[in-house]
Amino acid sequence: MKIRRFFGKDMREALSQVKAELGSDAVIMSNRKVADGIELVAAYDKEPEAKLAVPKPAPKAPGQKTMPSLSEIIGDDGPDSLKALLEKQHGASPSAVASSQPQAPASAQPMSANAKHANEIASHLDFSEAFLDDVENQQPNHDLSDQGVYPEHQASSIGETPATQSAELAQIKEELASLRDVLQYQVADLMEAKNKRQKPVHQYLVTRLTDMGLSSALAKQLISYTPAHYNERDAWAYLLNLLANRINVTGNDILSSQGAVALVGPTGTGKTTTVAKLAARYAQKYGAESVAMITIDTYRIAAYEQLATYGKIIGCTVRKAQTSEELADLLFQLRHKRLVLIDTAGFSQRDCRLIKQIRQFDNGQMPNVKKYLVAQANTQYPALQRIIQAYDDVELSGCIFTKLDECYSLGEVLSAAVEYQLPVSYVTDGQKVPEDIKIAEAKSLVSAAAKLYKKYGLNHTSGNNAIKTA
Template identity: 40%
Template sequence: MKRFFAEDMRRALLQVKETLGPDAVIMSNKKVNGGVEIVAAIDGDAESPAAPQPAPTPAPETESTPANSLAEILARQAESQASPSQPQQAYSEPEPQVTTSANDEPSWQEPEPDNHIPDYVGGGSASEIAELKSQIKGIQNLLQHQLSGLMKQEIEREEPMRALLVKRLMTMGISERIADQIACFIPEGDDIEDSWEQALQLLEGQLNTTHDDILTRGGAVALVGPTGVGKTTTIAKLAARYAQRHGSDSVALITTDTFRIGASEQLKVYGRIIGCPVKIANDAKELADAMLSLRDKRLILIDTAGMGQRDKRLSEQLGQILQNKRLRIRPYLVLSATAQTQVLNDTVKQFKTLPLAGCIFTKLDECLSLGESISVAIEQGLAVGYLTHGQQVPEDIRVADEHYMVTEAERLYDKSICSNVSDMPKSSWQAVQ
């Protein structure tokens, strides 16, 4: 098994053919910095030339003669299972004709089918053939698993720095695809700490933020997202921050959450504390009327009902935001940093029917790892607007910053490593030290 690098796929394949021959098997291929990378393999035993054999003389076919196909193997199996004293069956399947092509590979021509389909073909029943296919599939899966392990071992042997960085980034919560892309840009042979710092800087470069878009630009902003992620509290924090900068008469709140008991009352309490008006909208028309009456406000924050990404009412609620033509609404998706990666990706997929202006990650004080949130933001192409880390209004919110997010993810990673070491028995801890 060998790895090849080239500027394009054609040159890489030529290298494979020249080095391993035309019988090489391509195990994997991917784009890397400066071109493509191909991993190819070949059976070493199959490469070695066989000893010259004397020219074959015509002889009757025996069991010792190698079979040329699966059909011939099954035919021989039928002959071996049949007793010599038993008469041959009245029906015998016509033998397929074999022709040899220019590259000495047998080409099978199936005989013309007749109207009779035998119950027993080639010595194998339907159940036996199905079992054989199942065994072949199992062998194929096993080989793929083993080859995957061999490829990882080869990377660890030939590119130990890359393998170490990928493992460390994945432990931090970064997805394998992003970790591998970042590690490809780090040269081998550098100091491990320098390489790690380079990897973190590259990770920062992959993140996008909105640069405090809501509080500096103003306008109409709606916070959308699933239940329990903290949309109402986040709206209160943003409104309070804006009131501190520009005055309470420059901001207004609207809630469309008429499903949850006490949701509108909670927002009204925040409005009284901040000193800004709060309106309730039950449908798209009431939302448009409320926004029209508040058109003199510099910032209008809209609190939507929390619904699961698979809730049938979700499309109706999102339609209320899209139908508004009087004032363009910028939707921000609110996500919990404690959610699983698959849940985050599924949520983003469902809410991407809206032209999302960015996202807000909440509950950073409760999460054990931030790498998953970073990976989702990068892979889904979402700019991060704000980060919340508690219930206090308006203190527990900050503008998203690429360096802070990566540094916080590294801090949580180091904390988990220290926690795991402290939980070890004393003998194991001394061995780690």
């Protein structure tokens, strides 16, 4: 095979050189734009003849169209652009020529010179169309139009509106992003399969931790510290102890300190009941006159009446504040109390009123108020993330997990507490005041999470595999 490079100021001139030196059967290997024009790399199986012999067309029959020769299609007198060249070739396609010629049986006579020439045109037409697609895929439109190629395409591109181009670009970006996500998923799946083969025990334990409710990131982080020689039982006990060591607990900090404490959090988490439980416990320890309760919940019906009822039972002072100025004034009036518990309104983390309420504690006139987040222990992990992130600008002294008696899994709240480094102060597990509140202990929380997983999470105990039929 003979390979040659050809240079021309445009595609037509370069193709003409290929045809003149290697003939019409040459194969274009590559093309690229250079400083002076176009560079083509062409190959030919046989030695080229001194001059390409072009068969003469047969005499024109009555009513028969004259077939253009190869020299007329790609020659010095051809069109000035590759696009026009292809349009001319399409006009002289073999199917059009064959439809206008009388059909003869194939066994009656051998292939005529015209038929051979038509095959040459068809072959070159297929090559030109494929070559055009290759050029359009490899070269930007503006580069080819600079060399005189595709003037019509350039005109259509100029006519496109910026909105159309922007929409097409956005669609391409969306498709690329989708392909990237699929590839990342496939690679992650391959890596996971590889890890399962290399460390089957570790991967099994990761699955157990995630089934217990822990996030995938925390589960993988914990498993990375597990010794490789541990069996499944020892490794599981090691992981539970490691998780307990990662949980930060504050102890009985609220009931052992003085000052003002506000409980914040979403609606329905049990803030009012928790305030009453803490007040009752404090009254048992230091006396009812040493504690007071304030509510700034002016949105919920009978919010003050509910807290006032608890205050009558406990025997402590209960007040209501509607503005930050009233709250600051009440805190000043109750400064002789050892502990003032503030009950806030419950808002969704997406509610703008939540931010307004939080700012009541930072108006410059307010004394130092410790803030504790109250969250339900049965909240989904993504919701917990959003709740904690809503209080990014608030200095939280700790959190209280409520409604443990309604949980089927505790891993979600433990995972959120570890990942966001949120200290856990108390847990509640019922509506009784003040019995159903306990000081948070890391080992007790992890043990409760493991028991719930064993009771509800394992396949052989969950009962999810049972098929109910009518």
